[in-house]
Amino acid sequence: MTDTPSPWTTAMPEAQFELMRRILAAPSPVGLEGAMTYGVLAPYFESFAPEGWQLHQYKGHAGVVLDTHPGCDDMFKVMLIGHADKIRMQVRSIGEDGKVWINTDSFLPTTLIGHEVKLFSENPDAPGEYRVIEGGTVEALGAIHFADPGVRAGDKGVKKEQIYLELQIHGENKKQQVLNLGVRPGDTLILDRPIRHGFSPDTFYGAYLDNGLGCFVTAEVARLIAEAGGTDNVRVLFAIASYEEIGRFGSRVLAGELRPDAVIGVDVNHDYVAAPGIGDRRMQPLEMGKGFTMSVGAIASEQLNRIIESTAREQGIPMQRDMVGVDTGTDGMAGVLAAVDCVATSIGFPIRNMHTISETGNTRDVLAAVHALAASLKALDKLPDPHREFRDNHPRLDQAGALGHQGAEKPNTETPEVSD
Incomplete structure (x- = not known):
């Protein structure tokens, strides 16, 4: 939808914003997600999916999965998960x-x-x-x-x-x-509040950014991968889950059914810098407009995170590290909750006023997530053997090198930020 070399540095094209608006506007409360999955996303998937890709459907919920290599269970399987359900x-x-x-x-x-x-x-x-x-x-x-x-x-x-x-x-x-x-x-x-353009540049607001945004990102990553000719060595499962708002039940069913080797939850995050009255809690300074977020901690795989972070740096895509402690709080936990052995992490975008009628986001953060994930999938596809890559290269803290004092001079290695 754009010819810009670095889309995350410019305004989102209006056609793409309209797609995002339609996804977020679909009435899809918990247990009744079909308006988003079948009414908007399934037709969109079908509009660009190459021959041979397959859309999986389910009996107990209205979640869907677009599969790049159906039936190829020996391939390394990566599942991206957004959740369609809204607070009901x-x-x-x-x-x-x-x-x-x-x-x-x-x-x-x-x-x-x-x-x-x-x-x-x-x-x-x-x-x-x-x-x-x-x-x-x-x-x-x-x-x-x-x-x-x-x-x-x-x-x-x-x-x-x-x-x-x-x-x-x-x-x-x-x-x-x-x-x-x-x-x-x-x-x-x-x-009843569809999203609208905000007053400040590249912003938008409305109800249920949580988590129509994750579904939009998952769908747009699928489109980019399809336009790039698909993947050769990695089977990608673009999943739209249900039941997240009541305990992340839908995503664990998808993980249990398809048994992915890697899970990447895609969900909203908090703008802690703008959050009122929490200064004394000393939260990490995640901020709207500064790029996508990547979870560190809990079950987040350091190996998978390394690939995403390295890819984002190579592409010049702004990224913020998010400390998540014991739980990512997202569908990134799907694999471990479903007792499936897989690497996992969670990708997000800082928003304000979560779980209100005036949730607020920045289109550049959303586009940063889209393109970072698409590039990361391509990087995974280039690995000679993804199965062995993750089995054989777990971080070893007993092999950590000594680190001494580095002085007070500020190094010139700041993470790229979104230009105004």
């Missing part, structure tokens, strides 16, 4: 006054108040048929005038049990008006 709010109960009480799932209750949502209701008379109600807003207090003094002063918060959907129901038999719509406990709600 649900109807909890219906009040006599017409209020539709809902759960908040992984949202802070206060971040939901006043925002528009879509309610997807399964037709009680025709199971499997879904209808959508638009125009409702999430509320809790109704008005500041009805809040107790602690809430009005900001000393107290809003409890999740206070959250309801406002459908502007009025008149007689308010509860029955809702029941007549066929709305029932368990029906799904999602935030």
Whole structure:
């Protein structure tokens, strides 16, 4: 979609931004991911997939996998994973006054108040048929005038049990008006905010960057690999998983089914520099606009990371190291959670306001991830024997060389940064 030698240094082409917008806009709450996987991504995969590539489908979930070498189980298999599922709010109960009480799932209750949502209701008379109600807003207090003094002063918060959907129901038999719509406990709600270009250059904002962005990156890496003629020695599995927001269950099923030798989770990360009120926690200074992120720690393979980091340096692609401790927090854990022997890591892009209606990202970080991953897959494909490469070259800290004091002069070896 661009002829620029270094696409991560320039604005994302509008056609590519529109693809990203369509992927993120697909209504794909947990357990109902088909709108993204089958409605947007599968047709996109099919538009560029070379003859011989195959799209895998599954019974228990709507995840899909685009496979470059189906059936070639002896090849070194690399699985890139984005997850299609969005945080799923649900109807909890219906009040006599017409209020539709809902759960908040992984949202802070206060971040939901006043925002528009879509309610997807399964037709009680025709199971499997879904209808959508638009125009409702999430509320809790109704008005500041009805809040107790602690809430009005900001000393107290809003409890999740206070959250309801406002459908502007009025008149007689308010509860029955809702029941007549066929709305029932368990029906799904999602935030209604497609992404838009932001005020600052190369930025965008909206709901559910987590993790339509990972799916977009995975799809664009697949396109670049297809346009480059595919791979010869590595079988690549471009996976779109489900159920990540409730425990990363979908990706571990994919790993269990296809048994990859390498897993790379692709998911959003935090902009810690911009995060308010966490200065005393001394988080790593990940920052939007400074490039993609790579996980270090937990199950992240130092060998796989070395290939990605070396490739990014060779290409001049900006990268930030992310300390993840005991858990990557992403589908990069899929292999170990599925008891599959594989190297793994997690690639991301710093965003702001995660799990809100105004998540914010930078297109240059996203493009940096796309091109770093595509180049890394090509580097893996050039290895004479990837299986032996990873079996025989585990880091040996007992062989570490001594390191002495290096003085105070600043070396001229800074990581390339995105130009303005």
